[in-house]
Amino acid sequence: MADNPAGELIACHECDHLHRYVSIPAGAKANCEYCGSLLYRHIPDSLNRSLALYLSALILFFIANSFPFLSLTLGGRVVENILLSGGWAMYEMGMGELGILIFLTSVGFPFITIIAMLYLLTSVRLGYTPPAMGPIYRIAEAVTPWSLVSVFMLGALIAIVKLQDIANVIIGTSFFALTALLVVYAAARANFDPGIIWSLTPYTNPKEDELNPSARYLNCHTCGLLSEERSHAQACPRCTTPLHHRKHASIESTWALLLAAVILIIPANLYPVMTVIRFGQGEPNTIISGVLHLIESGMWGLAMIVFVASIVVPVMKLIVLSFLLISVQRKSIWRPRDRTLLYRVTEVVGAWSMVDIFLVGLLSALVSLDALSTIRPGIGATFFAGVVVITMFAAHQFDPRLIWDNLREDKHTE
Numbered sequence: 001m002a003d004n005p006a007g008e009l010i011a012c013h014e015c016d017h018l019h020r021y022v023s024i025p026a027g028a029k030a031n032c033e034y035c036g037s038l039l040y041r042h043i044p045d046s047l048n049r050s051l052a053l054y055l056s057a058l059i060l061f062f063i064a065n066s067f068p069f070l071s072l073t074l075g076g077r078v079v080e081n082i083l084l085s086g087g088w089a090m091y092e093m094g095m096g097e098l099g100i101l102i103f104l105t106s107v108g109f110p111f112i113t114i115i116a117m118l119y120l121l122t123s124v125r126l127g128y129t130p131p132a133m134g135p136i137y138r139i140a141e142a143v144t145p146w147s148l149v150s151v152f153m154l155g156a157l158i159a160i161v162k163l164q165d166i167a168n169v170i171i172g173t174s175f176f177a178l179t180a181l182l183v184v185y186a187a188a189r190a191n192f193d194p195g196i197i198w199s200l201t202p203y204t205n206p207k208e209d210e211l212n213p214s215a216r217y218l219n220c221h222t223c224g225l226l227s228e229e230r231s232h233a234q235a236c237p238r239c240t241t242p243l244h245h246r247k248h249a250s251i252e253s254t255w256a257l258l259l260a261a262v263i264l265i266i267p268a269n270l271y272p273v274m275t276v277i278r279f280g281q282g283e284p285n286t287i288i289s290g291v292l293h294l295i296e297s298g299m300w301g302l303a304m305i306v307f308v309a310s311i312v313v314p315v316m317k318l319i320v321l322s323f324l325l326i327s328v329q330r331k332s333i334w335r336p337r338d339r340t341l342l343y344r345v346t347e348v349v350g351a352w353s354m355v356d357i358f359l360v361g362l363l364s365a366l367v368s369l370d371a372l373s374t375i376r377p378g379i380g381a382t383f384f385a386g387v388v389v390i391t392m393f394a395a396h397q398f399d400p401r402l403i404w405d406n407l408r409e410d411k412h413t414e
Helices: 046-064 085-092 096-125 133-146 149-163 173-190 250-270 287-296 300-329 336-366 379-397 401-413
Strands: 009-011 018-020 029-031 038-041 070-074 077-081 168-171 217-219 226-228 274-278 281-285 373-377
Touching: 009 226, 046 096, 046 173, 070 149, 070 336, 077 336, 085 096, 085 336, 096 133, 096 149, 096 173, 096 336, 096 379, 133 336, 133 379, 149 168, 149 173, 149 300, 149 336, 250 287, 250 300, 250 379, 274 336, 281 287, 287 300, 300 336, 300 379, 300 401, 336 373, 336 379, 336 401
Parallel strands: none
Antiparallel strands: 009 018, 029 038, 070 077, 070 168, 217 226, 274 281, 274 373
């Protein structure tokens, strides 16, 4: 936890309630008493630990992109796959949109996050405020939810299991480096205290007795600074993030995105996501048929993972977000903490639906053995990727503070 004066105020990002900073033991965390969201943590020596871990992540990233990831051997033929092969295979097969998505979420965004955090942490470690600190940190925070190395690794493990029926799979150096990167990257995020980034700036949050009772305060969701509202187009003085009392047109935008996702989810489940060609005979696979094939092969555990990630999660995300929107529009005050938790879970699990897209990319890049066996992506994969991306945007667009606004209005009228 960065050094904060006792009594300094902090606003919860998910319900907007104010809290006072209090000292907590090393390794402890402070949660909002209203919605349960994390407010801050006390991480000893956060700067040095997170800097060392991000530097290790950068080294592992270059190793993971410099050696073979997976190799396939069949009938004396060997097909090698590097980390970039999945995205490139999609591009070569006329699905450039999927290729770009796979590249960004498995390689591009993790690299941007690591470089941005190293730039910020190194500057703070040397004792000076880096140029463009606010925008760079904002970029890092924006792409972090889209850095899906863990989901990519799950797709790789499923691909290895599925390929056992076709040929011999050889795990390369890059696979082990990416596994280590996943662990180190997660540890770097867990050991990072955002307060250390802003410790060198002169801006601090007001104390309770310093609040202007006639003013409305805006909470910066990038650096956590509380600023007195002065205009409609106001930026945070510490990190330059545009400030808003609530996300603009949150309900309307979320409904529009959900409607688009509902439309896309129909062809995503009707059209094949990939076609397996063996000895010249094609076998198109939809999401459902892929799950049934795994069950017929006795891979119940794997079938359940794919079923939950590819069918249950997208559908439940649409249902939960629709429920939250309706409850907000009806000004419901029913269990706001539980509804906030529902939103939080929805936001976290949504990205795991990308496992099917990574799986298609890996299989298409590896299984390219001409007449012996070939796997080609199907149009269903494009529709399904659209569902995943749009629902992630919808979850981001929804403002959970609206849930608590209804409760405040109800108490105000009493």
